Amino acid sequence: MNPLLEVKDVSLSYHSLSGETAALSHISFDLMPQEFLAIVGPSGCGKSTLLNLICGLLRAEQGTILMDGKPLTGGSSRIGYMLQKDHLLEWRSVYRNVLLGLEIRGELTKEKLSYVDELLKLYELDKFRNSRPSQLSGGMRQRAALIRTLALKPDLLLLDEPFSALDYQTRLNVSDDIGKILKKQKKPAILVTHDISEAISMADRVLILSRRPASVVKIVPIDLDMEERTPLASRNAPAFKSYFTLIWKELNQNA
Template identity: 75%
Template sequence: MKPVLKVRDVCLSYHTLSGETPALSHISFDLMPGEFLSIVGPSGCGKSTLLNLIAGLLSPESGSVTLDGKKISAGSTEVGYMLQKDHLLEWRSIYRNILLGLEIRKELTPQKLANTEALLKTYGLDRFRDAKPSQLSGGMRQRAALIRTLVLEPELLLLDEPFSALDYQTRLNVSDDIGKILKTSGKPAILVTHDISEAISMADRVLILSARPATVQRIVPIHLDIKDRTPFSSRNAPDFKKYFNLIWKELNKNA
């Protein structure tokens, strides 16, 4: 099986009037079809910068990022990006918010609209289709934001701390919902998070970045002996604490 995403020896620095600040140093990893990868690392180490490179919003100074063998460029339609804020437009209904990307791309085809209807029903938003974003809970808004991304049928999903603004209980429920949605969709995904438990519970592998300039410190495969694994049930797996302690120690090696 070939990787769907290849990141090879990527380096990036920020240039300002005061000088050069190295952000990423020789980053390399693969993402396999249908795989969920979590990325953790110290605050400010460049996790979001790495996602921006994969999305084509930034270009590496050296190295390469390819999706299905093709170089990712600005405006790539193959990558879906879910941010910390849902960015739903208050003057549009939930349904119209979900259709926004399709409208911009002029892809409001019968097939895409039928897929939108199916996603609304499958993930419990159909009865809220005419509601405004302010009428929904934070968790429901994030679910709408994910569906807005999925209707575009991207080849890869990027999630930049999409649960960070939610309270703890809602965060657990929403991460479980979205984890199940992504598993059903079969889309490969990369999650950036500060939450070690969240990273372990959702991922097939956890990539640990070092402090800036970020390097790949370690990649930890996650194998939890639990039937019908979900993000929520993963937290009760016998080996969950072992993985938590391992990743915690890696993150605090040079603290």
């Protein structure tokens, strides 16, 4: 099976009047179809910068990024990007918020509207379709933001710390919900997170970055030996603590 995404020897520096700041240094990794990859690293090391390169918001100074063996073009419609904040528009209903991407693209077709209705029912937001975002809990807002992204039917989903603004209990529940949703949708995803436990519980592999300029320290395959693996159940797996200790040590050695 060929990789869906290939990041090959990618480097990037930021330039300003005061000089050059190296952000990423010779980053290489692959993502397989239906795989969930988590990226962890010290604060400010360039994790979000890497996602911005993959989605085309930034251009690498060196290296290539391929999707299905072809170079990615800026703003590819094949990639969905879920940010730290849900960015729901308060003056629009939940329904009109989840339609926003389709509306911008001029893709409000009968088929896609039907798909949105299906997602709202499936993820228990149909009863709130006419509500305002302020009437939703934090977890429900994140589900609405995810539906808005899934409505575009991206081939790859990028998640930039989408649970960081939630309280701990809600964060656990929402990460579990979204992990199950992505598995059900068979969507490959890349998650950037500061939370080692979150990375282990959700991902098939965890990519560890060094401090800036970030390079790949190690890629850790996660095998928790579970029949029915969900993010919440993964935290109780016997191997979970060993993975946590391994990743913690790698991060602290390279902090």
